[in-house]
Amino acid sequence: xxxxxxYRWRRDRDGLGVWEHRGKVALAGFGHSxxxxxxxxxxxxxxxxxxxxxxxxxxMDDAGVMPDEIDGVICCDSHIAGGSGxxxxxxxxxxxxxxxxxxxxxxxxxxxxxxxxxxxxRNVRFAPTGVPTIGEMVGMAxxxxxxxxxxxxxxxxxxGNLEGRYRRGGENADDYARGARQWTAPWGNHGGNDFIxxxxxxxxxxxxxxxxxxxxxxxxxxxxxxLLTPWGYNAxxxxxxxxxxxxxxxxxxxNPLRLWDCDRPVNASAAYLFTTADxxxxxxxxxxxxxNHSQHNFRQRTTQADLDEIEDWTDRAARRMYEGxxxxxxxxxxxxxxxxxAPMAQFFLEAFQWHGVKRGEAFAFYAGDIRVxxxxxxxxxxxxxxxxxxxxxxxxxxxxQLRGTAGARQVxxxxxxxxxxxxxxxxxGWIMFGKHPR
Amino acid sequence: xxxxxxxxDALSQPxxxxxxxxxxxxxxxxACDRLQYPPQQACHVCGSPANLAWKEVQGKGHIAxxxxxxxxxxxxxxxxxxxxxxxxTLDEDPRVNFYSNLPGTSxxxxxxxxxxxxxxxxxxxxxxxxxxxxxx
Numbered sequence: 001x002x003x004x005x006x007y008r009w010r011r012d013r014d015g016l017g018v019w020e021h022r023g024k025v026a027l028a029g030f031g032h033s034x035x036x037x038x039x040x041x042x043x044x045x046x047x048x049x050x051x052x053x054x055x056x057x058x059x060m061d062d063a064g065v066m067p068d069e070i071d072g073v074i075c076c077d078s079h080i081a082g083g084s085g086x087x088x089x090x091x092x093x094x095x096x097x098x099x100x101x102x103x104x105x106x107x108x109x110x111x112x113x114x115x116x117x118x119x120x121x122r123n124v125r126f127a128p129t130g131v132p133t134i135g136e137m138v139g140m141a142x143x144x145x146x147x148x149x150x151x152x153x154x155x156x157x158x159x160g161n162l163e164g165r166y167r168r169g170g171e172n173a174d175d176y177a178r179g180a181r182q183w184t185a186p187w188g189n190h191g192g193n194d195f196i197x198x199x200x201x202x203x204x205x206x207x208x209x210x211x212x213x214x215x216x217x218x219x220x221x222x223x224x225x226x227l228l229t230p231w232g233y234n235a236x237x238x239x240x241x242x243x244x245x246x247x248x249x250x251x252x253x254x255n256p257l258r259l260w261d262c263d264r265p266v267n268a269s270a271a272y273l274f275t276t277a278d279x280x281x282x283x284x285x286x287x288x289x290x291x292n293h294s295q296h297n298f299r300q301r302t303t304q305a306d307l308d309e310i311e312d313w314t315d316r317a318a319r320r321m322y323e324g325x326x327x328x329x330x331x332x333x334x335x336x337x338x339x340x341x342a343p344m345a346q347f348f349l350e351a352f353q354w355h356g357v358k359r360g361e362a363f364a365f366y367a368g369d370i371r372v373x374x375x376x377x378x379x380x381x382x383x384x385x386x387x388x389x390x391x392x393x394x395x396x397x398x399x400x401q402l403r404g405t406a407g408a409r410q411v412x413x414x415x416x417x418x419x420x421x422x423x424x425x426x427x428x429g430w431i432m433f434g435k436h437p438r
Numbered sequence: 439x440x441x442x443x444x445x446x447d448a449l450s451q452p453x454x455x456x457x458x459x460x461x462x463x464x465x466x467x468x469a470c471d472r473l474q475y476p477p478q479q480a481c482h483v484c485g486s487p488a489n490l491a492w493k494e495v496q497g498k499g500h501i502a503x504x505x506x507x508x509x510x511x512x513x514x515x516x517x518x519x520x521x522x523x524x525x526x527t528l529d530e531d532p533r534v535n536f537y538s539n540l541p542g543t544s545x546x547x548x549x550x551x552x553x554x555x556x557x558x559x560x561x562x563x564x565x566x567x568x569x570x571x572x573x574x
Contacts, residue, residue, distance in 0.1 A: 190512050
């Protein structure tokens, strides 16, 4: 058996056929920590470590699983804020505390080893390091359980934020543009999916018609769905419902990208429990089966991805996911693509042709009834825009919709399959869930 | 404020040396007859490094799209806000594009589709970067 860090689990090529473990792996539990705007650097019950332990405990309780049953832990061990950090100052080092908070581990960074030690998980045999973000982690967990590397696996995704304006530090505070940034930063590209998507979005408007503010109904609806999500930032902090007027009068970040097109960085953690379908049937909740997972990592050909590339990438990712699931656009009931920046969602919607939406038709779709109680409940989760930059609402809502426990967000249409992702058009992963294994 | 200063590496040094001489050179794969920018270790199309060489290009292009940076994250560029950031395609191969702040064009007044030509401006003593200016 390959060592955890050499494990080849990805389904990141075309032509792999239907996933060999389709319907044999299930998601049995999930848990969320509180979602704070930031960690204040002082309160020890609000560190990412404390929140990750809490989320894991909730996921285990949701499934009815004891610590000794956990034999796999997949925990993202990098900063969500990346090389530029979360503030104008250094994230680390800082004054540390007594063990187990005597380093960044447990404060702003979490890894499997820390979780295993804190929670006393004695029977873990699969705990890889260098773990990617949740868009791919869920695929790794599904494949690992399917392959028998572990039977009951926790997936943990911490999302950290400290004081100061997001990503103004580190490399963004440098006078020099190093590495790949020598081709982008001198002219103002600070690196991120705001830039990657806004240029194709401009080209989209010229090619298909429409204007940037045609995104307003989508963003407003994301906020509405977020307020219907009891654990999310917007609901727990009573953020007022965004209106169309709020949106169109909001300030620009990268004109035409507006403030409300951007997600709100938060400090939170979430955990998901993957297991075999057979085991899941004996657990506390109805199983949510995994029908396929897929990943992609497309390389752009020049400085800035253009509309042709974005559409090609998302088309390929959609074909890859549908091929592996043995399903097509008409089979997808719940659709929760990533919305970290609002212009991304339209490319996914059109690529996957959810509810028949084709290239150039997203704005008209957004202007229709996309409420959760309506005929086209797009992004029923509210995503990041409605819940804060947790990157997990897409997964949790999908699970709840299939279980029938989404409460005020429960859709009125059929809810037997769900497609969810934290992904960008160029890289990441998708997962398809089903209420039934076949 | 001057722009951020690019740090050349072994792969990009010939490019930046040419820029300092006010020349624009791109990698060209003779097997694929394809230009590529930014430079890479191998041809983006065939995957081979064997047929890559530097080729001077004319430096003519067109503005494909633009944004205006009003609240960016780069500390060094904040005093310049708001400023244009355009995506400029190369006439010799429009699949190749560059970023440009379009010196001489006011923020928000970018003529999408207009012709541009390469120019060079200083970012540090003895260091130039390539820019693009709308052709009158």
